[in-house]
Each structure stands twice: as structure tokens, then as C-alpha cells.
Amino acid sequence: MISIANLLSEERLPGNYFAHDVYVKGELELGLLENRRGDRLLAIPDTFIAAIYSGLDRETGSATPLVLFNCGKWWGKNFYVRFCEEVKDYYGYGVAQMEMVEFIQCLEQLWKTHGWGLFTFDPSHYHHGFLVVKISNSPFVRQAPNWKRPAGFLEAGILTSFFTQLTGRELTCIQTACESLGAETNYFVLGVRDRLQNVESWVKEGQNHEAIMTQLCA
Template identity: 30%
Template structure:
């Protein structure tokens, strides 16, 4: 794998014009570390989601979440390797604010949406993520139920890798359902065991978080 471009520590790994290199003749786009990128159109993504829903029926959310978790784990490992090499120090020794900024850049540059993490409930074993323009909610149109199960899986896998602990992730509000943004709560699976049912029964994000904060796990 090629070494990252030389830049002062603290620069922006995802800086436009530096992050991607495209060889038009060969039809290949790679990141600054040599990883190949694939661009997917909105029509493809909409068709892909419809195909999985039609094929899997009620199990579609489980399939999306499982696929997302696997990809999120890969993404976390690459993120840690790239950030550690680029900034010249292990990711786990970097200031939290910088890690969060880099994470937001990663998700936005890869088209998942603008992700903001809230760690104020970390001591309670909960991490809240708010996502503006989430990938499927921004494309699928109005819905009466959350549609970001793939992203929930990605966040579960990514945060599990980031915190070195197996976490689950539940979507608690969805932009496709009329909310300003999609929101998610991540934590240990036993702690989140009842959260999906609470969301299905109409509890809003704040109510679900309050319930989870009171759970002993």
C-alpha cells in the first residue's frame, strides 16, 4: 500500500483534491493510500434497497444490518490504520475532538451522511449518533418506519472496532419518517435488547434514550 502523502500532522486526510486520484484512461479512482473507490448512483442504491426488501421481506432489516456490521468493521480497521499513519501517532492516543472530526469526514466523503457522535452518555454505556442526509433515508422518500438499517449496522460495526467492544446499534428516529435527521443509539446488545420494540411502539428518541439510561446491564 502506498504511503500517505507527506503533510504536517494535523492536516486534513480527506482534503478535496488530495484524497482521491482518478486515472481516466484506466477508469480507476483510488484514495491517497491506494484503496480503490466505487461510485454508486442514487438510482442503483434505490433499486438495490428495493430488491433486498422484495427478496427478503420482513427479514430485510436483519440482512441490511448484518451486511452493514461487516462493512463497518472493515471501515473501522482501515480508518484506524490510515489516521494513525497520516497523523504520526496511534489513533487511540489522538485527542477525542480530532478523532470525531476525522470520523465525520470519513462518513461524509464516503457518502453515508454527516455523522455527529454524542458521547455525553458514554459512562452509561451509550453512544448517540445523529446523521444528516443518511444514505437511504435521503433517497427512499417518505416512510412510516425507519429505513436506515444498513447504516445502523455500519455504525454498530464501526463503533465496535473503534471501542474494541462488541456493540449493537438501534435507529431511534428517521429522516424518512419526517424527523429533521436520523438518530441512532449504540451500546452493549443486552442493554439495547428492548429498544427496537420501544421504537416500533412509538417511543421517540429522547424517550428511548431515557429508558436505556435506566437499564442495568
């Protein structure tokens, strides 16, 4: 017999920690933005993102994508640590103990609340050893120069280190569809490096995301 008293023994039923209406707080007098546990947040205008691209292009030229990817990796490392801390503080259990759906919803909500676009996690290729992430309306991609190739290098870097730490396996991430090339959304594929080695050339040939996934999972 199910006892409601037992179900409610903890009284707290945690919900959507990263919900935007409670997560972001502003202090007008000090001009500060904070999250709900008092960590500083930084708001950056589109112009600033555009300036990062043009500044990098001037300083590093054709190495810009690689620099962005590595910046993303570095940032993603700290981002993962903060994500785990916040989740544990609020839910009372760690990321590893979370139900899959809770974890995914947290990540999707966090992405949206931070204004990084709409993040959707697609686990349907998981049994083939690949994770697919879809990010729509990315502010980073929107400002990217016209490279004639997928431009979400910052995000690919972030996803690489986030999921590498999460899974404990050395993963890499390659973008297979990009809003800057007219695609409806941005697709990113994560997997071990050896198994993704052909993806970049398929992307260069102009194959779309679905075709690439079909070949990968064949």
C-alpha cells in the same frame, strides 16, 4: 519554558487527512476513483442503492432489514480496519493514541467526504454507557422503501461493528429516529445489547429520540 524548537521537532503538523479536496482523486482516462493513498473508491448512483432495496425485497422479503444490517456489520468490520490503517499511516500514531476530538473529526470528515451524509458524534450519554450518532442526509435512508420504521439498517450494522472493534466490547446499534419517517435527522444509539433491549419497542410505540434517551438514562 516552552521551546518552539522542541514543539516543532517533528516538522510535520498533520491536519485534516480526509478533507474532500485532497482525499478523492479521479483518473479520467481510466475512469477510476482513488483515495489519496491510491486505494480504489467506488461511486454508486442513487438508482443503484434503490435497486439494492428492491432486489433484496424480491429475494429475501421481510428479511431485508436483517440482511442489510448484517451486510453493514460485515462492511463495517473492513471499514474499521482500513480507517485504522489510513489514520496510522498519516498521523503516525494509532486510533487508540488519538485525542478524542481528532478521532471524532476524522470520522465526521470521512463520512462527509464519502458522501454518506453528515455524521455527528454525541458523547454526552457516554457516562451512562451509550454512544449516540446523528447522521443527516443519509443517501441510504433516502432510497429506503417505506417500512414505517427506521430504515438505516445498513448504517446501524456499520456502526455496530465499527464501535465494537473500537471499544473492544460487544455493542449493538439501534436507530431511534429516521429521516424516512419525517424526522429531521437519523439518530443511532449504541450500547451493550441487554441495555438496549427495550429500545426497539419504544421506537415502535413512536417515541422520539429524546424521550427514548431519557428513559434509557433514567
